[in-house]
Each structure stands twice: as structure tokens, then as C-alpha cells.
Amino acid sequence: MTAADPRAERLGQWVNKWLVRQQAWPQPVGGLQMVSGDASFRRYFRQPLNQGSLIAVDAPPEHEDCRPFVAIAEALHKQGLCVPEVLGWSSQEGFMLLTDLGDTLLRPQLDSASANTLYGAAMLALVQLQGTPAPTGYFLPRYDRERLLTEMRLLTDWFIPKYLGLTLEEDQAALVEQQFALIADRVLEQPTVFVHRDYHSRNLMLTPEGELGIIDFQDAVTGPITYDLASLLRDAYVSWPLADVRRWVQQFRDELVANGALADTVSPEQFQTWFDWMAAQRHLKVVGIFARLSLRDGKHGYLNDIPLVYRYLVDEIAGHDELQPLHQLLISLLPAYLARYPDGQTLLGDLL
Numbered sequence: 358m359t360a361a362d363p364r365a366e367r368l369g370q371w372v373n374k375w376l377v378r379q380q381a382w383p384q385p386v387g388g389l390q391m392v393s394g395d396a397s398f399r400r401y402f403r404q405p406l407n408q409g410s411l412i413a414v415d416a417p418p419e420h421e422d423c424r425p426f427v428a429i430a431e432a433l434h435k436q437g438l439c440v441p442e443v444l445g446w447s448s449q450e451g452f453m454l455l456t457d458l459g460d461t462l463l464r465p466q467l468d469s470a471s472a473n474t475l476y477g478a479a480m481l482a483l484v485q486l487q488g489t490p491a492p493t494g495y496f497l498p499r500y501d502r503e504r505l506l507t508e509m510r511l512l513t514d515w516f517i518p519k520y521l522g523l524t525l526e527e528d529q530a531a532l533v534e535q536q537f538a539l540i541a542d543r544v545l546e547q548p549t550v551f552v553h554r555d556y557h558s559r560n561l562m563l564t565p566e567g568e569l570g571i572i573d574f575q576d577a578v579t580g581p582i583t584y585d586l587a588s589l590l591r592d593a594y595v596s597w598p599l600a601d602v603r604r605w606v607q608q609f610r611d612e613l614v615a616n617g618a619l620a621d622t623v624s625p626e627q628f629q630t631w632f633d634w635m636a637a638q639r640h641l642k643v644v645g646i647f648a649r650l651s652l653r654d655g656k657h658g659y660l661n662d663i664p665l666v667y668r669y670l671v672d673e674i675a676g677h678d679e680l681q682p683l684h685q686l687l688i689s690l691l692p693a694y695l696a697r698y699p700d701g702q703t704l705l706g707d708l709l
Contacts, residue, residue: 364415365389365402371452372404372413375445383408392460403457410457412441418451426453426575428495436489438482439568458570464558464594472597476589478569479561480609483585484616486571487550500552500580505541505638511645520648521693529686536683537641543634547581548619554578556585557592582619583628587636591669593643593662599672606632633673637680640670664701667694671708 369389376385383406392401392412398420402413416423423446433440441455467475491497498504513533517523525533553560554576562570586609590602610628613619619628643666647659671687674680691709695701 364417365400367450368402368413368415368452369404371447371450372411372454375454376404376406382406389413404454411444412455412457414453414455416451416453418449421451423448423451423453425495425577428492429497429574429577430455432489432492433486433571433574436485438486438489439564439570440574441570441572458562458564458572461563461565462559463561463563463569466563467558467595472601476605477608479556479589480586480605480612482569482571483553483556483589483609484612484618486553486556486585487582487618488616489551497551498578499549500578500584502541502545504578505544506537508642508645509537509540509638511649512641513645515645515652516648517690519652521690521697523690523693532682533686536680539679540634540638540641544581544631544638547583547631547635549579550582550618552578552580552584553588554580554584556588558589558595581631581635582613583632583635584639587632587639590632591636591640591673593647593666596665596669603629630677633677637670637673640666640673644670660698661700663698664704667701668704668708671705 372389373385376382386405386407389402389404392403398417400415402415404411404413414423416426427443427446430440430443434442439458441458444454444456446453463475463479513525513530517525553571553574555573556571560571560573562572564570586606590597590605606629607625610619610623610625614621614623644663647663647666650656650659667687671684674684674687688708691705695705695709
């Protein structure tokens with residue numbers, strides 16, 4: 358690393374000091390290699406060793422807190438899940454050193470031939486994850502009503518006024534708020550479990566040993582039982598035919614029932630409805646987040662993912678009479694959105 362990146366330099370020095378203290382460990386070969394950043398302020402680097410490699414994380418303490426990651430990683434590891442093990446960390450510096458799960462994200466491995474097998478493995482791991490006991494020394498936040506509402510309001514705080522440049526009429530704003538409240542209330546009727554909160558194809562991996570690895574879990578909460586399933590099957594980065602998604606939803610329900618994690622009195626129809634409402638809540642949030650990432654943080658690539666998420670959102674609420682006011686509003690926004698982002702016409706143009 359060069360002097361142009363002082364935090365990366367300090368991270369490299371911190372990693373080297375840690376490795377020097379581990380006399381039985383393989384030693385570093387060369388410096389840190391950038392792996393990726395993400396939608397937060399975290400950055401990930403690989404430290405090659407003379408045998409294998411490790412992952413070094415830069416999480417600036419003024420923006421990120423390492424403690425949730427450390428506590429949740431320990432809890433998931435004890436649960437028998439394949440997650441990065443925290444070998445060392447500094448809360449003051451905002452540095453972590455992790456075991457390396459490799460480079461193979463689930464997303465590039467997914468196709469029509471592999472999807473059933475890979476999603477089957479991901480759903481089995483999710484059943485196991487949902488039963489994870491509370492982390493030691495760290496209180497998992499609850500996905501309570503206010504959190505659900507705050508997330509949905511990202512649509513009306515960022516996407517509509519700041520990205521589209523539109524102002525809702527007073528009665529429209531009140532109606533949208535009523536719809537948000539209805540979604541939150543319905544979602545909170547679901548059983549509560551351990552929730553990863555971003556369980557999708559870019560946060561799942563296939564390790565060199567063939568295990569399903571799970572990353573980016575530091576924002577975990579306790580919340581509705583279908584939340585992570587909606588993240589997985591209504592992924593912002595890959596889409597599947599509706600028939601496949603519905604089949605996988607029922608497959609997951611059956612796995613929960615078989616494992617005693619869900620009462621068999623919850624019908625397939627009820628579980629599908631839970632899934633639809635939960636997915637709608639998540640996608641209201643995601644549309645707003647992707648707009649915010651562009652406008653506030655300069656991460657414009659996420660704008661390319663809005664059309665699919667918007668399509669999910671419209672489709673999820675279309676069949677629910679109580680959500681027709683929200684459905685009509687979303688359709689009414691489409692001309693302004695497609696004028697701003699013409700590439701969305703392929704996915705959304707037929708809705709006009």
C-alpha cells in the first residue's frame with residue numbers, strides 16, 4: 358500500500374504485527390491486496406501467506422463498529438455455520454483479521470441448472486441460522502415497528518423527493534404513511550427469529566471445501582421469520598420465474614415445519630402472504646437505499662439495480678387489495694422514474 362492510503366498502510370502494519378506474534382502461523386508474503394468495498398464504509402483486503410491467506414477488514418471507527426461483527430460471528434460459528442472466524446480485532450483502530458472463505462460468491466454460480474441445489478443449501482443454512490442463540494455480550498436489536506417504518510420511509514425521504522425530484526401532495530403523503538403502517542403491523546404478526554438482514558447471493562459464498570459460507574452479517578437483528586427468505590429469493594441482483602420462487606417459498610416453509618421451527622397450522626397460503634408483505638417492506642427500503650447510495654455516497658452503480666427491485670415491489674403488492682393505494686402511487690411515479698432512468702423501460706415499461 359502507498360502513502361496515498363494511510364489507513365490501508367496502518368492496517369497492513371497491524372496485520373503484520375499480529376502475524377509476527379503467532380509464531381506457529383504461516384507468515385505474510387507481500388502486502389495487502391484489495392478485495393472489495395461494500396455499501397458501507399468497510400473495505401476488505403487479502404493478506405497472502407506462505408500457506409493460504411487471511412482477510413483484513415478496514416472499518417473506520419467513526420463510521421463502523423466492529424463489536425457487532427465480532428459477537429455475531431462467534432454466535433454463528435458456535436451454531437455450526439460457515440462464517441469467517443475473527444482471529445484478531447481492534448475496536449480503537451477499526452481493524453479486523455478474519456479467516457478467508459475464498460472468492461466464490463454464490464451469484465456467479467447461479468443458473469437454471471444449479472439454482473435448485475444452491476438455493477436448497479442456502480435455505481437449509483437459513484433454517485439453522487434462524488435458530489442461533491443471542492450473541493454473548495451483544496444485544497441484537499429488534500426489528501420493531503419504528504425500525505420497519507423508518508426503513509420504508511427511505512422511499513419518501515430519498516427516492517421520491519431527492520432522486521425523482523417530486524413532492525407528494527399532503528393527502529398522498531398521509532396515505533403512503535398509512536400504507537407503511539399497515540405493512541409494518543402485518544409483518545409484526547410473524548414469528549420472530551434471528552435475522553441476518555442481508556441474506557442474498559452476494560453475501561453467500563462457496564468455499565474451496567464446498568461449504569456454503571455466510572458473510573456481511575454484522576447488521577443482524579431479531580425479526581420476522583420470512584425476512585431473510587425474501588432477501589434470498591427476491592434478490593436485487595438476480596431474478597427467477599415466479600413459479601420457482603413460490604415453490605422455494607413452500608420448500609422453506611416445509612423445512613421449518615420439519616425442524617419444529619414453525620407450526621404446521623401455518624398454511625402454505627398464509628406463509629406465502631407473509632413472504633409477500635415482508636418482501637414489500639424490504640423493497641420499499643431498498644429502492645430508497647439505492648437512491649441514497651448514489652446521491653449521498655456517490656455509489657452510482659446501485660441505480661442499475663433499482664428497476665428489478667421496483668418490479669418486485671409492484672408485483673408483490675398488486676394482488677393485495679389493502680395495498681392498492683400504494684400500488685397506484687408506484688405506478689404513477691413510473692413516468693418520472695423512466696424519464697430519469699430510461700434503461701428501466703425493459704423491466705417496467707409494460708406497467709404503464
